Each structure stands twice: as C-alpha cells, then as structure tokens.
Amino acid sequence: MRFSFxxxxxxxxxxxxxxxxxxxxxxxxxxxxQACLLDSGATAVRLGSHVAELCGVDLSxxxxxxxxxxxxxxxARMAEVSLLVNDGSESYAWTTPVWxxxxxxxxFGLLGLTGFFDHFVVTIASYEEWIELTPVG
Amino acid sequence: MAEKTVVRQVTIAGRPxxxxxxxxxxxxxxxxxxxxxxxxxxxxxxxxxxxxxVGEVTGLDRADFTTHQARRTLIRLGFSAGRRAAAxxxxxxxxxxxxxxxxxxxALRLRDFIGKWVAIKDDDVIHASDSPYELVGxxxxxxxxxxxxxxxxxxxxxxxxxxxx
Numbered sequence: 001m002r003f004s005f006x007x008x009x010x011x012x013x014x015x016x017x018x019x020x021x022x023x024x025x026x027x028x029x030x031x032x033x034q035a036c037l038l039d040s041g042a043t044a045v046r047l048g049s050h051v052a053e054l055c056g057v058d059l060s061x062x063x064x065x066x067x068x069x070x071x072x073x074x075x076a077r078m079a080e081v082s083l084l085v086n087d088g089s090e091s092y093a094w095t096t097p098v099w100x101x102x103x104x105x106x107x108f109g110l111l112g113l114t115g116f117f118d119h120f121v122v123t124i125a126s127y128e129e130w131i132e133l134t135p136v137g
Numbered sequence: 138m139a140e141k142t143v144v145r146q147v148t149i150a151g152r153p154x155x156x157x158x159x160x161x162x163x164x165x166x167x168x169x170x171x172x173x174x175x176x177x178x179x180x181x182x183x184x185x186x187x188x189x190x191v192g193e194v195t196g197l198d199r200a201d202f203t204t205h206q207a208r209r210t211l212i213r214l215g216f217s218a219g220r221r222a223a224a225x226x227x228x229x230x231x232x233x234x235x236x237x238x239x240x241x242x243x244a245l246r247l248r249d250f251i252g253k254w255v256a257i258k259d260d261d262v263i264h265a266s267d268s269p270y271e272l273v274g275x276x277x278x279x280x281x282x283x284x285x286x287x288x289x290x291x292x293x294x295x296x297x298x299x300x301x302x
Contacts, residue, residue, distance in 0.1 A: 007244035011251065011290050016244035023285040031276045032256060035287035050269045107290040 001087040005129035006035065008107070018129050021108060026098075027082035028055030035108040038122065038131065042112030045083075045096060046076070048104030057081060059100060067101065074101045083115075085133065092135045094119050143215040149191065150201035156194060158214045164194050172279045173263060176204050179217040182249045183265065187211055187218070221261050252291035256283035 006021035023033035026047070034051060052059050062077035076099040084093040096115035111117070123132040143158040162180055170185045177184040187207035192199045208218050243260050253265040254272045263281060266272040269288075276283060290296035 032286040
C-alpha cells in the first residue's frame with residue numbers, strides 16, 4: 001500500500017509541512033478515520049482518549065500508566081482495538097493494543113513500534129514524499 | 138469572509154430583498170452547515186451550501202431559486218465561493234477556479250481552521266468544529282463519512298506530535 005505524505009500548515013510560518021501521515025480506521029468509528037503520524041520514536045500506538053469514547057471502547061477497567069509528553073504528564077489507558085488502513089485499492093486490518101491518552105496535544109494519532117511498525121515493512125521516501133506499507137507475514 | 142459590510146438590492150424568486158453581508162454572517166452564526174454536494178460559499182470560516190444561506194436569510198423555500206442564483210447573490214455580497222473537487226483517483230487534484238472561486242491547495246485552506254477539528258473528504262474540508270465530539274456528531278447527523286479527521290496544528294507541539302518513549 002502506498003500513501004502520499006500529508007501536507008499540513010506549519011503554525012510557525014506561512015509554509016506547509018509534508019508529513020508521513022496515514023488515515024487509520026478505528027473499529028467503531030468508521031465514519032471518521034483518524035489521521036496518524038508514523039513515529040518510529042514512539043514505542044506504541046497512541047491516540048487521544050476522545051477516540052476511545054467516540055468508538056465505544058470502555059476504558060474504566062483498562063491498564064493505566066502516566067506518560068511524559070511535551071513536558072507534561074498524560075494519563076494513558078490501554079485497550080485492544082481493531083485498526084485498518086486503506087490506500088484506495090488495498091486494505092489491511094489488524095488488532096493491537098492502543099494507548100488512549102488524556103490530555104492529548106498532538107493534532108493526530110501516533111503510530112509507534114508496537115502495534116504498527118511490527119505489522120508492516122515500512123518504507124518512508126521523504127525526498128519523494130511517499131510511504132509504502134507492506135504487511136508482515 | 139466579507140471584510141466590510143456590503144449591501145445589495147436583489148430579486149430572488151420574483152421578490153425584492155435588501156441583503157447586508159454583516160447580517161448574513163450574523164444569521165449564520167448559530168447555524169449548522171449542511172453537507173456540501175458541489176458548490177459552497179465561505180461565511181466566517183465555515184462553508185455552506187449557497188441555497189442554505191439564501192434560504193436562511195430570506196426565508197424563501199429553497200425550491201424557489203437555484204444554486205446558481207444563490208451563489209451569484211452571495212458573491213455580489215462579497216463572499217468567496219468555491220466548488221468541491223470531484224472525487225478522482227488522484228486525491229491531490231484540484232478544480233480549475235472560475236471567477237470568485239477558491240482553489241488553494243488543501244494545506245493552505247486548512248490555515249482557516251487552525252486549532253479546529255476538521256473532517257476531510259475528497260481533498261476538501263467538509264466540516265470543522267471546536268471538538269472531536271461535535272465533529273463526529275455532525276458526520277453522524279448528516280450521514281457523512283470522512284476520509285480523515287484531525288485537529289489543524291496551532292503550535293509546534295501539536296504539529297510535531299512529540300512522542301513519549
């Protein structure tokens with residue numbers, strides 16, 4: 001599956017910034033796929049806790065930990081959810097632990113090592129601004 | 138958005154009206170934009186179907202006038218109008234603009250929505266809200282399905298997504 005980088009306005013200038021962002025369908029929230037940044041520096045898949053609420057995931061008994069994000073602490077709770085990516089001609093679905101964080105400052109979800117990079121061989125062609133995902137196995 | 142007040146005498150469906158751009162903005166402030174099928178006008182930072190706007194400010198039945206009449210009326214009042222890109226195999230394609238039309242790339246158009254949650258479909262912003270709950274609620278109420286949902290970054294932290302290790 002191949003995806004073009006997503007261009008977003010740069011809040012610090014008049015320029016736009018192209019980023020390796022793909023849209024991920026979270027089961028239960030099919031009407032609003034979540035823009036997510038490929039982030040090999042993150043250890044796991046992380047989304048805002050609003051996503052769990054919107055797709056009906058109950059986090060009341062979920063495993064919980066505190067994470068430092070951008071100098072502040074966030075509450076992160078984990079649930080197994082089904083995710084799907086689709087490039088218009090192919091799609092791939094998988095189930096994985098996702099950490100739902102509150103508060104959540106980033107504009108998009110983060111796709112980290114466990115739960116995303118361990119499901120795909122990932123090619124990021126930054127110069128040409130595209131991403132290729134090949135499911136593992 | 139119309140920057141200064143423009144006043145126009147217009148005739149729609151055989152009835153005369155005096156429309157003011159500032160009154161249009163005020164009338165639409167609390168109105169939920171309906172889904173855009175093809176044409177839109179920009180009121181404030183939001184996009185509305187032209188017929189919805191003219192219907193709201195004149196009280197006319199929408200069956201009594203055309204999209205073209207509504208669009209022309211609103212352009213004369215100083216509002217920007219545009220047309221949604223048709224769905225194509227190339228999501229980066231854009232429509233060639235006509236007079237008074239908006240044809241910026243999506244990333245530049247997103248500047249109008251900094252800090253807002255946006256739903257994107259066919260390379261176009263179909264709705265923007267202050268919260269993800271409002272946005273998904275709007276999609277559900279109007280039977281819409283977005284291609285993507287995100288909050289347009291308003292600072293460096295939100296733009297970089299600094300990840301915890």
